[in-house]
Amino acid sequence: MRDISHTKNHRFYDEIDRLCFLSKNLYNYGNYLVRQSFIFENNYRHYYDLQKTLSTQSDYQAMPAKVSQQILMILDRNRNCFLAANEVYKQNQSKFKSQPRLRWI
Structure with a gap:
C-alpha cells in the first residue's frame, strides 16, 4: 500500500485541489439547473444550453474552457x-x- 501522508506536499497538490473544487462546484450548479428545469418545467436542459448559461459563471471561467466543457x-x-x-x-x-431516481440530480 502506498503511503499518501506526503501527497499534500506534492508541488501540484494545491492546483489540483483548486481545480477539483471548481469542477465540483460547476457540476453541482449545472446539476441544480437541470433539476430545477425538470421539476418545475418538466424539461431537461441540454449540454449546449448549460454551456451557454454557465460560460459566464466564475467556476467555469476559472478553469480552462475545455475542462469546463x-x-x-x-x-x-x-x-x-x-x-x-x-x-x-x-x-x-x-x-x-427499484425505479431509477433522480439521485444524480
Whole structure:
C-alpha cells in the first residue's frame, strides 16, 4: 500500500485541489439547473444550453474552457443515462431493484 501522508506536499497538490473544487462546484450548479428545469418545467436542459448559461459563471471561467466543457458533457451524459434507464425500467422492471431516481440530480 502506498503511503499518501506526503501527497499534500506534492508541488501540484494545491492546483489540483483548486481545480477539483471548481469542477465540483460547476457540476453541482449545472446539476441544480437541470433539476430545477425538470421539476418545475418538466424539461431537461441540454449540454449546449448549460454551456451557454454557465460560460459566464466564475467556476467555469476559472478553469480552462475545455475542462469546463467536459464537466458539463459528463453531466449531460449522466442525464442521458438516467433517461435511458427510465425507459428500460418502463419496459422491464425485473432488470432493476427499484425505479431509477433522480439521485444524480
